[in-house]
Amino acid sequence: MATYAAPVQDLIDALGRLPGVGPKSAQRIAFYLLKVDDEEATKLARAITEAKARIGFCTVCFNLSEGEVCTICSDPERDQSVLCVVEEPRDVVAVERTREFKGRYHVLQGAIDHLQGVGPDQLRIKELLARVGAEQITEVIICTNPNLEGEATSLYLSRVLAVPGLSVTRIASGLPVGGDLEYADELTLGRALEGRRVVENG
Amino acid sequence: MHLQHVWLNDFRSYPSLDVELPAGLTALLGRNGQGKSNVLEAVAYLATLESFRGAPADALVRRGASSAVVRGQVLVDGREQLIEAEINPAGRNRVQVNRQRLQRTRDLVEALRVTVFAPDDLELLKGGPAVRRSYLDKALVLERPAVDSVRSDFEKALRQRNALLKQCKGRLDEAAGLTLDVWDLKLAQAGEELTRLRRDLADRLSPVTTRAYRDVAGETSEVRLVYVSEWHERGLAAALVDSRAADVRRGTTLVGPHRDDLLVLLNDMPSRTHASQGEQRSLALGLRLGVHRLVTSRMGVPPVLLLDDVFSELDPERSVALLAALPQGQTLLSSATELPPGAVADLTLDVTTGRLDPR
Ligand SMILES: [Zn+2]
Numbered sequence: 397m398a399t400y401a402a403p404v405q406d407l408i409d410a411l412g413r414l415p416g417v418g419p420k421s422a423q424r425i426a427f428y429l430l431k432v433d434d435e436e437a438t439k440l441a442r443a444i445t446e447a448k449a450r451i452g453f454c455t456v457c458f459n460l461s462e463g464e465v466c467t468i469c470s471d472p473e474r475d476q477s478v479l480c481v482v483e484e485p486r487d488v489v490a491v492e493r494t495r496e497f498k499g500r501y502h503v504l505q506g507a508i509d510h511l512q513g514v515g516p517d518q519l520r521i522k523e524l525l526a527r528v529g530a531e532q533i534t535e536v537i538i539c540t541n542p543n544l545e546g547e548a549t550s551l552y553l554s555r556v557l558a559v560p561g562l563s564v565t566r567i568a569s570g571l572p573v574g575g576d577l578e579y580a581d582e583l584t585l586g587r588a589l590e591g592r593r594v595v596e597n598g
Numbered sequence: 599m600h601l602q603h604v605w606l607n608d609f610r611s612y613p614s615l616d617v618e619l620p621a622g623l624t625a626l627l628g629r630n631g632q633g634k635s636n637v638l639e640a641v642a643y644l645a646t647l648e649s650f651r652g653a654p655a656d657a658l659v660r661r662g663a664s665s666a667v668v669r670g671q672v673l674v675d676g677r678e679q680l681i682e683a684e685i686n687p688a689g690r691n692r693v694q695v696n697r698q699r700l701q702r703t704r705d706l707v708e709a710l711r712v713t714v715f716a717p718d719d720l721e722l723l724k725g726g727p728a729v730r731r732s733y734l735d736k737a738l739v740l741e742r743p744a745v746d747s748v749r750s751d752f753e754k755a756l757r758q759r760n761a762l763l764k765q766c767k768g769r770l771d772e773a774a775g776l777t778l779d780v781w782d783l784k785l786a787q788a789g790e791e792l793t794r795l796r797r798d799l800a801d802r803l804s805p806v807t808t809r810a811y812r813d814v815a816g817e818t819s820e821v822r823l824v825y826v827s828e829w830h831e832r833g834l835a836a837a838l839v840d841s842r843a844a845d846v847r848r849g850t851t852l853v854g855p856h857r858d859d860l861l862v863l864l865n866d867m868p869s870r871t872h873a874s875q876g877e878q879r880s881l882a883l884g885l886r887l888g889v890h891r892l893v894t895s896r897m898g899v900p901p902v903l904l905l906d907d908v909f910s911e912l913d914p915e916r917s918v919a920l921l922a923a924l925p926q927g928q929t930l931l932s933s934a935t936e937l938p939p940g941a942v943a944d945l946t947l948d949v950t951t952g953r954l955d956p957r
Contacts, residue, residue, distance in 0.1 A: 510761035
């Protein structure tokens with residue numbers, strides 16, 4: 397059986413490790429990259445290096461950030477008393493698009509999913525509890541995805557956040573069940589934020 | 599619901615096949631191993647995206663080919679629907695309805711519904727509880743596709759809870775206990791709902807299965823389906839609490855709908871131990887035809903009935919009775935023997951090694 401030269405195989409392997417890219421797509425992308433202008437390929441390589449070098453996670457909310465603290469966390473205009481808890485940085489973008497939310501965020505960097513080896517300890521939950529203890533936060537809005545893992549994470553948070561003087565709500569109905577926040581349109585997500593409810597503790 | 603036209607490419611023994619089917623009864627006749635059942639299997643695949651014989655994808659592709667294609671044109675409520683399924687064992691399977699990519703498998707139910715009876719269905723009586731739970735769950739989806747989300751929520755919650763229990767390695771610390779509480783709640787919600795649906799279905803199936811059984815068996819026995827869940831009195835939430843210590847020790851969930859069973863009673867006696875072989879065969883057929891009737895009355899149109907090698911399962915009297923009592927709608931049957939006397943098919947196809955010849 398014929399094999400690819402080592403650099404080609406390395407490229408295919410690296411691409412194949414990207415989320416959502418199967419072996420066939422990895423091959424297709426590799427061949428595409430080998431065919432395009434040097435300039436095009438270099439641009440992509442540089443974009444990856446640049447992003448990796450300049451972007452990290454905000455040390456306060458764990459959103460993507462260019463500096464140590466992200467622009468939202470360092471914005472004095474934002475309401476310091478309200479936190480919106482989301483799974484991923486892309487969810488921050490989705491909520492920001494609604495222009496309904498004036499508080500700050502906390503990015504869990506995932507949801508409880510034991511099948512993927514992700515329990516509460518693998519998420520930024522300890523950091524969330526520390527923020528709630530140290531900052532002047534009176535309301536936490538849980539904006540995890542409306543699927544089973546997101547619901548379970550929300551339920552877990554509502555239990556560990558059950559402290560006097562703190563209101564914990566969940567964005568409410570209107571979101572497609574089983575979906576991702578990312579795909580909810582702005583109006584729907586905005587309405588869901590408006591209609592948030594106290595999480596049932598079962 | 600009329601499956602008008604079927605095309606196969608590299609499916610099982612067929613390099614290619616193009617066959618038009620009448621709205622009534624089609625009989626596929628031929629010796630064993632000639633490919634009769636493959637045609638029924640292909641038709642069922644179009645409706646369910648799986649083999650009713652439990653065959654993996656690569657077994658459905660003709661040897662030497664890399665993929666198989668099954669296409670069917672169905673007339674539903676006066677509209678033609680074209681379903682196209684590509685089976686790719688090495689890559690991704692593709693399904694289109696009217697050239698639109700299918701979003702969810704359960705949406706196929708809108709385009710084509712089938713009821714399958716196959717020799718393996720004796721397992722409904724003789725096999726373990728899992729066979730009967732799956733029978734109920736599939737019937738639920740056929741009747742109301744939206745309830746599939748209840749079953750899938752339950753299964754996801756169960757998998758999550760089991761993964762957590764396994765990771766605990768027999769010891770439950772406080773944090774894991776809190777997470778387990780959460781999954782208990784989710785599991786109890788979905789589990790209670792799933793059980794309510796299954797129990798209700800079993801109740802509704804009892805009379806229609808009795809009628810179908812009587813039609814085939816030609817006698818006046820009573821069939822009763824009883825859904826059995828050991829935890830039901832306590833409620834699932836309480837049962838999970840009771841079972842928690844044992845669950846942690848064993849690293850798995852020991853109580854819930856995934857352990858339930860469906861008792862099939864013939865004249866109030868468990869058919870598994872008390873029914874004869876002949877009675878069990880009629881019962882298996884009755885269970886399938888019972889669902890067929892329920893779905894027909896719910897949807898207003900009968901699913902396409904697929905009877906695979908049905909006469910090998912029934913004695914001559916029962917075979918004649920079955921054909922006489924065949925429900926309205928389209929039926930495809932395969933048989934190694936001629937139709938029983940008195941039966942007339944709208945189309946008879948002689949099957950010889952991958953060829954269908956109309957008589
Ligand atoms: Zn930040």
